[in-house]
Amino acid sequence: MDNINIGLGFRRELTEAFLTGEVNPDFIEVAPENWIDIGGYWEHVFNKITDEKPLILHGLSLSIGSPEDIDLNFLKKIKKMIEDYNVNIYSEHLSFAKFNNAHLYDLLPLPFRYDAVKHIVDRINRVQDFLKMQITLENVSYYTTVEPEMTESEFINEIVKHSGCGLLLDVNNVYVNSVNHGYNMHEFINSMPLDSVRYIHMAGHKKISEDFIIDTHGEPVIGEVFDLFDYTLNKMKTNVPVLLERDFNFPEINELNEELASLRKIAKKHVAHELFI
Amino acid sequence: MNYSSETLNIISGFYEYCKTGEIKSAGESLYDKEKIAVYRDLVVNNIKNVLIQAYPITYATLKDGYFDKIVNEFISLHFFETPFLWKMPEEFIDFVAQSKYGEKYNIPFLDDLLLFEWTEIEIHTLKTTDCDNSQSKHGLYINRAAKLLRLNYPVHLFAPFATVNKYGHYFLLVYRTADFDVKFADLQILHAYVFEKLKDNFSVGEILKEFSEITSIEKTSLENNILDFVNVLLKEEILIKK
Ligand SMILES: [Fe+2]
Numbered sequence: 066m067d068n069i070n071i072g073l074g075f076r077r078e079l080t081e082a083f084l085t086g087e088v089n090p091d092f093i094e095v096a097p098e099n100w101i102d103i104g105g106y107w108e109h110v111f112n113k114i115t116d117e118k119p120l121i122l123h124g125l126s127l128s129i130g131s132p133e134d135i136d137l138n139f140l141k142k143i144k145k146m147i148e149d150y151n152v153n154i155y156s157e158h159l160s161f162a163k164f165n166n167a168h169l170y171d172l173l174p175l176p177f178r179y180d181a182v183k184h185i186v187d188r189i190n191r192v193q194d195f196l197k198m199q200i201t202l203e204n205v206s207y208y209t210t211v212e213p214e215m216t217e218s219e220f221i222n223e224i225v226k227h228s229g230c231g232l233l234l235d236v237n238n239v240y241v242n243s244v245n246h247g248y249n250m251h252e253f254i255n256s257m258p259l260d261s262v263r264y265i266h267m268a269g270h271k272k273i274s275e276d277f278i279i280d281t282h283g284e285p286v287i288g289e290v291f292d293l294f295d296y297t298l299n300k301m302k303t304n305v306p307v308l309l310e311r312d313f314n315f316p317e318i319n320e321l322n323e324e325l326a327s328l329r330k331i332a333k334k335h336v337a338h339e340l341f342i
Numbered sequence: 343m344n345y346s347s348e349t350l351n352i353i354s355g356f357y358e359y360c361k362t363g364e365i366k367s368a369g370e371s372l373y374d375k376e377k378i379a380v381y382r383d384l385v386v387n388n389i390k391n392v393l394i395q396a397y398p399i400t401y402a403t404l405k406d407g408y409f410d411k412i413v414n415e416f417i418s419l420h421f422f423e424t425p426f427l428w429k430m431p432e433e434f435i436d437f438v439a440q441s442k443y444g445e446k447y448n449i450p451f452l453d454d455l456l457l458f459e460w461t462e463i464e465i466h467t468l469k470t471t472d473c474d475n476s477q478s479k480h481g482l483y484i485n486r487a488a489k490l491l492r493l494n495y496p497v498h499l500f501a502p503f504a505t506v507n508k509y510g511h512y513f514l515l516v517y518r519t520a521d522f523d524v525k526f527a528d529l530q531i532l533h534a535y536v537f538e539k540l541k542d543n544f545s546v547g548e549i550l551k552e553f554s555e556i557t558s559i560e561k562t563s564l565e566n567n568i569l570d571f572v573n574v575l576l577k578e579e580i581l582i583k584k
Binding site for chain 1: 343344345346348349350352353354356357358360361372373374377378380381384385388389392421422423424425426427428429430465466467468469470471487518522
């Protein structure tokens with residue numbers, strides 16, 4: 066066993082391919098919000114698929130950057146799902162999605178400011194205490210910053226350092242942000258707290274213009290993002306699960322399988338490298 | 343809360359803009375308008391698409407941009423409570439009813455149509471695995487994934503605009519079969535009454551007795567009618583033997 070874990074997001078459109086084994090990732094990822102309180106046919110399918118595959122959760126509605134208190138009723142449901150399905154990684158986004166408890170169902174960017182770090186660290190601690198586990202937060206793609214006092218990299222480092230949360234490093238988001246905000250993607254990766262990375266995301270995006278990309282999860286992963294993934298693994302000391310994110314505009318199953326195989330090939334290279342050093 | 347009032351203003355201004363499309367005058371200079379518009383579009387399209395998926399008939403029926411207009415007001419004005427996006431369309435029903443869009447835009451069946459469409463989703467996704475049927479007194483219980491709707495417009499029988507002149511009392515039973523299909527049955531008022539009684543845990547005998555007390559006419563045919571209905575419920579597994 067080489068300990069390589071390459072996963073695929075489970076979407077309803079892929080049910081058939083999952084049930085027949087046409088796609089056969091090592092684990093699956095879902096947004097808990099899309100499955101909590103769901104009964105009937107979809108509960109039946111979900112249980113069938115999660116019977117066979119380990120599950121990683123990638124939440125949408127925790128809204129770690131909101132000013133209000135953590136919604137404990139919501140978190141109770143997350144906790145139950147973590148327990149029911151033996152989940153080891155509950156990941157979320159370094160963003161906010163609601164304000165004064167009113168949701169907007171989208172990942173809105175946080176201002177890179179000192180008081181925001183302090184506020185978010187407190188909230189992460191509350192969530193981790195409640196769940197009695199480390200949570201893992203993702204670097205999100207963002208299109209604009211408002212009145213920043215530090216860089217994105219400093220913001221992430223401070224939060225990880227002071228909260229002890231894990232980092233979900235989305236390599237495509239690093240690429241997207243480096244183009245949109247004109248920074249060097251390799252330097253960004255070098256500056257990340259790589260020892261705290263618990264999980265990696267890989268995805269496609271949509272190029273609007275030379276200096277503007279939107280993170281869509283609806284296109285294949287591009288070569289430069291595969292290269293950045295390779296570069297990142299080379300810098301990391303441990304092996305973590307890697308997910309291919311594809312949320313819509315689904316291609317033929319063999320194209321998804323090829324992308325999974327490419328990820329596996331790169332990951333394998335680094336495991337071999339680790340064994341020899 | 344550790345946010346300074348300045349940071350809180352940045353966050354609330356951003357949120358308000360995404361929700362309403364309007365920047366508060368104080369924040370005018372803070373935001374890159376072209377870039378924040380991307381977020382506003384993502385928010386609107388996401389919510390709108392989920393509503394279109396939940397309410398395909400309503401979407402196809404509302405002409406002249408009424409759907410867009412109502413959805414935009416919904417996003418701007420509504421306080422979205424559920425953290426589960428798939429449940430969000432349920433909040434749309436109350437918002438539309440309270441805002442009286444049916445009256446305002448002369449679409450009298452609108453509230454019923456939304457309820458009809460949402461109930462299909464509700465029954466399809468209803469969680470029954472952790473239901474407790476132990477309090478059933480008579481060895482019979484109603485399938486948990488069965489619900490009786492009272493409608494004023496028969497949107498389950500006719501194309502929506504064809505119901506405008508058919509105001510009345512309609513009873514629609516929506517239920518899920520063992521293989522997860524959602525089915526609909528238009529009920530007469532007597533059967534709707536019997537269904538509700540069974541759901542309230544009355545036995546068939548008790549229901550028949552009640553009718554024998556309130557009416558003396560055509561007792562046998564009434565009893566037969568009720569018993570036939572109970573048999574249909576059993577056959578369709580809407581009524582289940584413990
Ligand atoms: Fe991601």
